[in-house]
Amino acid sequence: MNRIDVVSRRGFLGTVFSAGAFVLGAQILPEDALADGTSGAPAWQPTVYLGLEPDGRVIITAHRSEMGTGIRTALPMVLADELDVDWKKVTIAQAIGDKKYGDQNTDGSTSIRSFYDIMRQSGATARLMLERAAAQQWGVPASQCKARDGQVTAGSHKASYGELAALAAKQPVPKKEELKYKTPAEFKYIGKGVPITDQPDIVAGKAVFGLDARVPGMVYASIEHAPVFGGTVRSVDDSEARKVRGVQRVERIAAFKPPYAFQPLGGVAVIADNTWAAMQGRKKLKVNWDLGANTAYDSTSYKKSLFETVRKPQKVARNVGDVDAEFAKGGTIHEAEYYAPMLSHAPMEPVNAVAEFKDGKVTAWAPTQNPQAVQDTVAQALGIKSQDVTCHVTLLGGGFGRKSKPDYVAEAALLSKQVGKPVQVVWSREDDIQFDFFHAVAAMYMKASVDAKGRPTAWLQRCAFPPIESQNDVTARYGGFEQGMGWSDVPFDIPHQRAENGPAEAHVRIGWLRSVANIYHAFAVQSFADELAAAANRDRVEYLLDLVGKPRTLDVQSIPPNTPGYALDTGRARKVIEAVADKSGWARKKSGPGHGYGLAFHRSFQTYVAAVVEVEIDSKGAVRIPRVDYAVDTGLVVHPDRVISQFEGAAVFGAGLALMGEITAQNGRIQQSNYHNYPVARINEAPREVHVHLMQNDAPPAGVGEPGVPPMAPALCNAIFAATGKRIRELPIKKTKLV
Numbered sequence: 001m002n003r004i005d006v007v008s009r010r011g012f013l014g015t016v017f018s019a020g021a022f023v024l025g026a027q028i029l030p031e032d033a034l035a036d037g038t039s040g041a042p043a044w045q046p047t048v049y050l051g052l053e054p055d056g057r058v059i060i061t062a063h064r065s066e067m068g069t070g071i072r073t074a075l076p077m078v079l080a081d082e083l084d085v086d087w088k089k090v091t092i093a094q095a096i097g098d099k100k101y102g103d104q105n106t107d108g109s110t111s112i113r114s115f116y117d118i119m120r121q122s123g124a125t126a127r128l129m130l131e132r133a134a135a136q137q138w139g140v141p142a143s144q145c146k147a148r149d150g151q152v153t154a155g156s157h158k159a160s161y162g163e164l165a166a167l168a169a170k171q172p173v174p175k176k177e178e179l180k181y182k183t184p185a186e187f188k189y190i191g192k193g194v195p196i197t198d199q200p201d202i203v204a205g206k207a208v209f210g211l212d213a214r215v216p217g218m219v220y221a222s223i224e225h226a227p228v229f230g231g232t233v234r235s236v237d238d239s240e241a242r243k244v245r246g247v248q249r250v251e252r253i254a255a256f257k258p259p260y261a262f263q264p265l266g267g268v269a270v271i272a273d274n275t276w277a278a279m280q281g282r283k284k285l286k287v288n289w290d291l292g293a294n295t296a297y298d299s300t301s302y303k304k305s306l307f308e309t310v311r312k313p314q315k316v317a318r319n320v321g322d323v324d325a326e327f328a329k330g331g332t333i334h335e336a337e338y339y340a341p342m343l344s345h346a347p348m349e350p351v352n353a354v355a356e357f358k359d360g361k362v363t364a365w366a367p368t369q370n371p372q373a374v375q376d377t378v379a380q381a382l383g384i385k386s387q388d389v390t391c392h393v394t395l396l397g398g399g400f401g402r403k404s405k406p407d408y409v410a411e412a413a414l415l416s417k418q419v420g421k422p423v424q425v426v427w428s429r430e431d432d433i434q435f436d437f438f439h440a441v442a443a444m445y446m447k448a449s450v451d452a453k454g455r456p457t458a459w460l461q462r463c464a465f466p467p468i469e470s471q472n473d474v475t476a477r478y479g480g481f482e483q484g485m486g487w488s489d490v491p492f493d494i495p496h497q498r499a500e501n502g503p504a505e506a507h508v509r510i511g512w513l514r515s516v517a518n519i520y521h522a523f524a525v526q527s528f529a530d531e532l533a534a535a536a537n538r539d540r541v542e543y544l545l546d547l548v549g550k551p552r553t554l555d556v557q558s559i560p561p562n563t564p565g566y567a568l569d570t571g572r573a574r575k576v577i578e579a580v581a582d583k584s585g586w587a588r589k590k591s592g593p594g595h596g597y598g599l600a601f602h603r604s605f606q607t608y609v610a611a612v613v614e615v616e617i618d619s620k621g622a623v624r625i626p627r628v629d630y631a632v633d634t635g636l637v638v639h640p641d642r643v644i645s646q647f648e649g650a651a652v653f654g655a656g657l658a659l660m661g662e663i664t665a666q667n668g669r670i671q672q673s674n675y676h677n678y679p680v681a682r683i684n685e686a687p688r689e690v691h692v693h694l695m696q697n698d699a700p701p702a703g704v705g706e707p708g709v710p711p712m713a714p715a716l717c718n719a720i721f722a723a724t725g726k727r728i729r730e731l732p733i734k735k736t737k738l739v
Helices: 009-016 071-083 111-138 161-168 199-204 275-283 299-310 323-328 371-382 407-419 429-434 518-536 540-548 570-584 640-660 712-724
Strands: 022-026 047-052 058-062 090-094 146-148 151-154 157-160 219-224 232-237 247-253 267-272 286-290 315-320 332-340 352-358 361-366 389-393 423-426 442-450 456-464 496-502 595-604 607-617 623-633 689-694
Touching: 022 161, 047 071, 047 111, 047 161, 058 071, 071 090, 071 111, 111 146, 111 151, 111 157, 111 161, 151 161, 157 161, 219 247, 219 275, 219 407, 232 247, 232 267, 247 275, 247 407, 267 275, 267 407, 275 423, 299 332, 299 442, 299 456, 299 496, 323 442, 323 456, 323 496, 332 518, 352 407, 361 371, 361 407, 371 389, 371 407, 407 423, 442 518, 456 518, 518 540, 518 595, 518 712, 540 570, 540 595, 570 595, 570 607, 570 623, 570 689, 595 712, 607 712, 623 640, 623 712, 640 689, 640 712
Parallel strands: 058 090, 219 423, 361 389, 456 496, 623 689
Antiparallel strands: 022 047, 047 058, 146 151, 151 157, 219 267, 232 286, 247 267, 315 496, 332 442, 352 361, 352 423, 442 456, 595 607, 607 623
């Protein structure tokens, strides 16, 4: 195990930068915040990303969380490229949680999209300040000074960045319009990549994950939560638990007050000398629960209620033309209903955290995607200020969105305050699955009127799912930002379209999971498109291109999470569909009994993705996936190897969810508990080959971590139809007998 020493905010900076370091404050907002020509801190709080040491070392602060995506390498790489330094001289320091770093929530595939320009600006600013420092020292025009490879030259003059650091620190910070950026032809790292910073330590077992955190005097806790969401403790008999060797004491954690947000669930904690003793003591607890109203929650009856909802007109989310008038004309009508179950994140590393409450302040160490949420959540739970919470970010053994919700860190902090010692809280696998922030269950109804060629003239879609907003609003029933995730922004060229959303009540904690509502929306839309193509007896590629229509820009900017500057471009959609058909050899593929190919397209997180999935179905109905092809347009690709890796992972993740992912509830209790009844894709179930075809262009960089997931389920199900003639409208696939 690795010891993690207590470090204060001031101490953190002291361990990274020496007194003589040149530390650059890089702006986030407003754009002209550093344009006053001074090197002092402006009125708003600057974000510190870069330090140059006199000995030539370059320290770049990574302010996002590393969970396998390589972001601790990719963002510093962008800055190092623009600064023009030798990567071997770069030291990466993990930032603590602090608002001065800007948004630290490593979620929503936003890291590169939000900070690419800022990292480049930081590097270009430092480079110009170094050049101006050299000009001042040598008495030559700054235009003659050139910063390259960690040094500045001008004629016979030459000095390293380290030698110029002290003088550069005294230079006025240049205005944004004064900066000169590299051209793509000059990039050393962007678009090429470098080895992942953490890889050697991870391979050698030296990397520090949350479970590796150790501080002096630490004790360990395992928490018994109410088996039904919203349940509270009536009474506890802990006499047998306290007899377990190593158990020190038993403490209660108060139940949350609605809305639940990121608050601890509440329950009974066993404090012990080690995690094993805490877990064994917990088994001996006798807790009498008041289980509350959610004991009535049953996933089977809830599913029926969702379908009853979507079979009726609901709240309009998007409307084009007049679908009712078009349907009234008669003609050929197609209808279908789709269902996607609740899902759990189930990362390899269950949630855990170490926290120490001392002198009215908290220091925490956690595998968190959002250290600023840790600060706010812990502060609220303990009644202290957010700035009195220090959160150190470890590596994450998987996250998928779960670890952006820091209820588990607040548990550790509360217990530390109660016992007067640092506490490590560790959830078991069963805890992690049964008390998750679940990905919502969803029901969808689709209807289309088609012409003689099978092309839709009217298209109606309805969905219902418990919304994520229920975290913060107990009355929330309708989807909010989820509507812009493949529902209100379907890029089809159909004259009459309407998207609707019906109400659904949450009976468990609902949260975002990798690609969020895109999962069930893409499943319904792309499966239904395939059904219409099959009914028309048309080639799937040709039909999907026909649906997308001619290249054009759609005005969906008002629909979150579409970001200004990232308009929905159907020309890019067409290109990825055409590319995946070409790269997969679609024209040569022939589906038949037991062997089929499926196609799906989806745009999410501003990235355009088309997938072709090949399946084999054996005589017992077992599904094998020999090959997956992706065509990906994510704009500028910063680190190609990491992009490819994330899409390879998305293929495995998405296939696992589609094949077997399902969380169910009975009497309010989650019925799955571990990988034996909530399985993830194993090597024989994962795709054998994943081919990722990156389509480089000069569009702004977009999201990468999540967009590979949504097309997997529909492409896989469409392939199964091609191989068996059986149409799958309900996930997971394992519930359908294929032979």
